[in-house]
Amino acid sequence: AQSVAQPEDQVKVAEGNPLTVKCTYSVSGNPYLFWYVQYPNRGLQFLLKYITGDNLVKGSYGFEAEFNKSQTSFHLKKPSALVSDSALYFCAVRDRARWNRDDKIIFGKGTRLHILP
């Protein structure tokens, strides 16, 4: 069974500084990895996804994610944080078993990002 871990409940970064939100995963097959963002009282919005062969993936709002197969990590990054980036961020992993219909998408517990003015 797949799993995903976000080791930090919250991350605080000064505006203009680079930010990193950590995610590690465990899957039995090929990793299908995603990052989502949630603003207050809203549903989750897709930010970016891992594309096989690309160790650095670019997504929405200037975010990118670094894939590291040996460390089974998919950390979310942004070179220069904005106050408007303050939100709840979720990492997710999809473990698709090709020999049956099992197709769960499992989320981490989320990391609250605070960008300080």
Place this chain on the structure above:
Amino acid sequence: NAGVTQTPKFQVLKTGQSMTLQCAQDMNHEYMSWYRQDPGMGLRLIHYSVGAGITDQGEVPNGYNVSRSTTEDFPLRLLSAAPSQTSVYFCASSYYIGSGSSYNSPLHFGNGTRLTVT
């Protein structure tokens, strides 16, 4: 194109009551799923479906039923509500990897239903 629509937005139930949370999508997505979001627990998968007539259990299925009679709709039923089911519920859909129509398709989420059981 409305995306994923959830109703109601808010609901208060008494212990033991039953209700159905509605979810509909107009993107012709084969895959649909229900999650609950609780503080400190992230999103936990309740049930999911890879197509009409097919449903499977997720991480926390107890106390919930689902059915998938059409591609568009995926209702979630609480048969006998309990205070432990107080949560925010999200429905989400995507293309299904097995269909070949899209590779690594992300989930599209509804805006959620906030349920309180007293």
